[in-house]
Amino acid sequence: MNNYIEKNILPLVEKPITYLGNEVNAVHKTPDADTIRFAFAFPDTYEVGMSHLGMKILYGLLNEQKDIWCERVFAPWVDMEAQLRSHNLPLYGLESMMPLNEYDFIGFTLQYEMSFTNILNMLELGHVSLLAKDRKDDEPFIIAGGPCAYNPEPLSDFVDFFVIGEAEELILELMDMYRSFKKSNGTRADYLKSIAGIQGVYVPCFYETTYDQATGLIKEFKPLIDGVPEKIKKQFIEDLDKAYYPDKIVMSYTETVHDRISFEIFRGCGRGCRFCQAGMIYRPTRERSIPTIQEKIEALIKATGYDEISLSSLSTGDYSEIQKLIDTLVKEYDGEKVGLSLPSLRIDSLSIDMLEQIQKVRKTGLTLAPEAGSQRMRDVINKGVTEENLLDTVRTAFEKGWGHVKLYFMIGLPGEALEDIEGIAVLGQKTVDEYYKLDRDVRNKNLKVVLSAASFVPKPFTPFQWMGQNTRQEFKDKQNHLKSKIKDRKISYSWHDSGVSYMEAVFARGDRRLGPVLLKAHEMGCRFDGWGEYFSLEKWMEAFAEVGVDPDFYALRNREYDEILPWDFIDIGVKKDYLIAENNKSREVITTPFCREHCSNCGIMEFKEGWKCND
Amino acid sequence: MIKMQYQFKRTNELRFLSHLDQQRLFQRAFRRSDMQVDYSLGFNPHPKMAFALAMSVGLTSDCEYGDVMLTDDISCEAFIERMNAVLPQGLEIVSARILEEGHPSLSASLLKSHYQLKVKLSDTVSKETLSKAFQTYLDYPEILMKKRNKKGKLIEKNIRPFIESILLNQEETTEEAATIEMFLNYIEQQCVKPELILSSINEQVNDLFIIDPTIQIHRKNLMLLED
Incomplete structure (x- = not known):
């Protein structure tokens, strides 16, 4: 098969090099009968998937095990898919080019809802049964994890089991159970039963949901068999500093979305922005120490030859010793032409001096995320950033020679009024004004302020999880209103929504009844829904209509606090009562402090015995 | 340094x-x-x-x-x-x-490339026919090819001076696929892509080759000015 694909198929597709699995640091093993074959599947293109940190961690971790060979598989681009289908060839794992259906496990990472149809498409292309209930004993187990697994229900028809939370430790335990299972001659169900009790594992076929006929609301969610937990507790790594981190990563030949070393300096975030799912599900915050970071980065640079390191986290400026860390790294790598970048900087934690220190090596534009235009709205969402913070920051940036500033906002936030929308335009104008206050010879010659507004999508496990999304018409009206308020030609405004955020809102807070819709959409040819050129709202609406499911029920409806939510059976450590309290505070425009400064008892302290935050 | x-x-x-x-x-x-x-x-x-x-x-x-x-x-x-x-x-x-x-810089030193191409034949043709076709082609004093210039305009260019020789590799040629040796010159750092020469032969002499991305092109040698 390898030779045939290489000679006759790859020359015909756009990016042949991404289907070969022969990159520097790719792992090749000589498998025997005992080797566990694991395909780590990213349901989007190679270029997107190769930028994903979680895959790098699990790929390295699994391949450290002698008897496990973890390979990669991505959603083939449409030209490659057409070739595979016309030659009747199966989708394969990149390293060994083995057909997907011959693996022991296929593990999908769920990074965004709009990749769900790609999962179905990849299974089909890999000749794997789409529905978990149809899978034979010789077919792979389909696993799924990642942020979207915190509401696993829309995918429960297709996935054999979900991993809720951080998988670095759990995955090895699951592999251990599989080793014993392989010796036992058991059935699929036997293996699933053997792992169903492990913290962080959710096996959907052992549970049942019933609905109220009249209202359509969930009546009950309960286990179908004995010995499986009623609530699924997430997993988290207590000592991140000691947790596995790869010292080499696979080097893509083609340019990827984030073509650099991405180093995770800490996990979790205690800011408590009320729209942010990551800020809740990844609690508690845990840091890696500076010596660990230094040592690992050193190894990664040696093994890859990359010339850029990005210090990643949910809010990089909140690292407790950020200045010291940057000083250390800049000192170490300045002479070697290795650039540093700091994504995800909060406006209030960001020091322009810090950025300038980095800019000495490499220059980039400045991106800031005030998220909302008015102070009232920023307090509603608990962003905790003031206009003064923002203007101080842009002023200093302009003084230091920056000319290109991008500001990110959301529209359609709960309780939003037209004044809040107008605030976005006002903030853009004030930013421009700061620039013109400066002397000509100080400031950059080219000023460009970009305002970018995304449509708000309510997510599970956030204080806004009960809130309905704006209708598409409401979004449109608000966008047009905002546009009409932008007068300055130095300000450009970007907004794009073809209905994608509506679909996201449906699947983010959907339940098991969406399974048939996904299947229908897949049959109708939906895939790469995150890609503007392939997303079709019309097709999706047709799929909903055919299956008889109303998408508005999931996206637009305000839910009551006492409604059983599809994800209520998952315990992330942050209590529901806390989320309710936060929602109530948002209605009264009361903010909640950064948890490092004042603990608001979100629940994570009681979640694991002996755990103490900020210790 | x-x-x-x-x-x-x-x-x-x-x-x-x-x-x-x-x-x-x-x-x-x-x-x-x-x-x-x-x-x-x-x-x-x-x-x-x-x-x-x-x-x-x-x-x-x-x-x-x-x-x-x-x-x-x-x-x-x-x-x-x-x-x-x-x-x-x-x-x-x-x-x-x-x-x-x-x-001198590398790009200024380019002299000649020796390519080997493996290309599928559109019909069963004998080795003699292929060799003859190459000869006919090379005997043209001028071979015009449409090319885009730097401004994107389509112009006709004589590519004959870029071609030194085209030979059939008798041993490796089969009924389905021909193996061809091409020696191509660089003139003022410019050259012609070998697969385009195959298309040109298809047009100017006889429709012999299947031109698609599965043509295998291998450079056996690159000669620089001083060598």
């Missing part, structure tokens, strides 16, 4: 690299091998390195050239050894030499 010129080959495993991919690959390989590469000044420092030719996607080659400025004195043998230790399978440095200052 030294200018290291190296000859390398690219085999099947990495024939799908684009020129940009390959540049990036070498850049990173220099870092992994701890080579002390000289960088350009400015906000976006770039390593001082160049290739004789941009390799197209799909091309394999026994003979490619690159050069790189190094800030420390290193022997050619050490350069080859350290680079080959970090280069992936599919790329290999064959030889290297340190250039004197004032040596």
Whole structure:
């Protein structure tokens, strides 16, 4: 098969090099009968998937095990898919080019809802049964994890089991159970039963949901068999500093979305922005120490030859010793032409001096995320950033020679009024004004302020999880209103929504009844829904209509606090009562402090015995 | 400071690299091998390195050239050894030499390429027919080909001077696929792509070859001015 694909198929597709699995640091093993074959599947293109940190961690971790060979598989681009289908060839794992259906496990990472149809498409292309209930004993187990697994229900028809939370430790335990299972001659169900009790594992076929006929609301969610937990507790790594981190990563030949070393300096975030799912599900915050970071980065640079390191986290400026860390790294790598970048900087934690220190090596534009235009709205969402913070920051940036500033906002936030929308335009104008206050010879010659507004999508496990999304018409009206308020030609405004955020809102807070819709959409040819050129709202609406499911029920409806939510059976450590309290505070425009400064008892302290935050 | 010129080959495993991919690959390989590469000044420092030719996607080659400025004195043998230790399978440095200052740049030294092409035949044709077709083609005093100039305008260009010879590889040619040896000249750093010559033969002489991306093109030799 390898030779045939290489000679006759790859020359015909756009990016042949991404289907070969022969990159520097790719792992090749000589498998025997005992080797566990694991395909780590990213349901989007190679270029997107190769930028994903979680895959790098699990790929390295699994391949450290002698008897496990973890390979990669991505959603083939449409030209490659057409070739595979016309030659009747199966989708394969990149390293060994083995057909997907011959693996022991296929593990999908769920990074965004709009990749769900790609999962179905990849299974089909890999000749794997789409529905978990149809899978034979010789077919792979389909696993799924990642942020979207915190509401696993829309995918429960297709996935054999979900991993809720951080998988670095759990995955090895699951592999251990599989080793014993392989010796036992058991059935699929036997293996699933053997792992169903492990913290962080959710096996959907052992549970049942019933609905109220009249209202359509969930009546009950309960286990179908004995010995499986009623609530699924997430997993988290207590000592991140000691947790596995790869010292080499696979080097893509083609340019990827984030073509650099991405180093995770800490996990979790205690800011408590009320729209942010990551800020809740990844609690508690845990840091890696500076010596660990230094040592690992050193190894990664040696093994890859990359010339850029990005210090990643949910809010990089909140690292407790950020200045010291940057000083250390800049000192170490300045002479070697290795650039540093700091994504995800909060406006209030960001020091322009810090950025300038980095800019000495490499220059980039400045991106800031005030998220909302008015102070009232920023307090509603608990962003905790003031206009003064923002203007101080842009002023200093302009003084230091920056000319290109991008500001990110959301529209359609709960309780939003037209004044809040107008605030976005006002903030853009004030930013421009700061620039013109400066002397000509100080400031950059080219000023460009970009305002970018995304449509708000309510997510599970956030204080806004009960809130309905704006209708598409409401979004449109608000966008047009905002546009009409932008007068300055130095300000450009970007907004794009073809209905994608509506679909996201449906699947983010959907339940098991969406399974048939996904299947229908897949049959109708939906895939790469995150890609503007392939997303079709019309097709999706047709799929909903055919299956008889109303998408508005999931996206637009305000839910009551006492409604059983599809994800209520998952315990992330942050209590529901806390989320309710936060929602109530948002209605009264009361903010909640950064948890490092004042603990608001979100629940994570009681979640694991002996755990103490900020210790 | 030294200018290291190296000859390398690219085999099947990495024939799908684009020129940009390959540049990036070498850049990173220099870092992994701890080579002390000289960088350009400015906000976006770039390593001082160049290739004789941009390799197209799909091309394999026994003979490619690159050069790189190094800030420390290193022997050619050490350069080859350290680079080959970090280069992936599919790329290999064959030889290297340190250039004197004032040596002409690689792109200015291009003389001639020897290509070997494997191409599927559109019909069963005898080896004699193929050889005859090449002869007929080469006997034309002028061969015009439509090309886009730098402004994007379509112009006709005589490509005959770029072609030194086209020969059929008798041993490797089968009924389905021909193996062809082509010797092509560089004139003022310009050349003609070998697969375009096959299309041109299809047009000017006889429809013999199936022109599609599965044509295999291999460079056996690249001759530089001084050699």
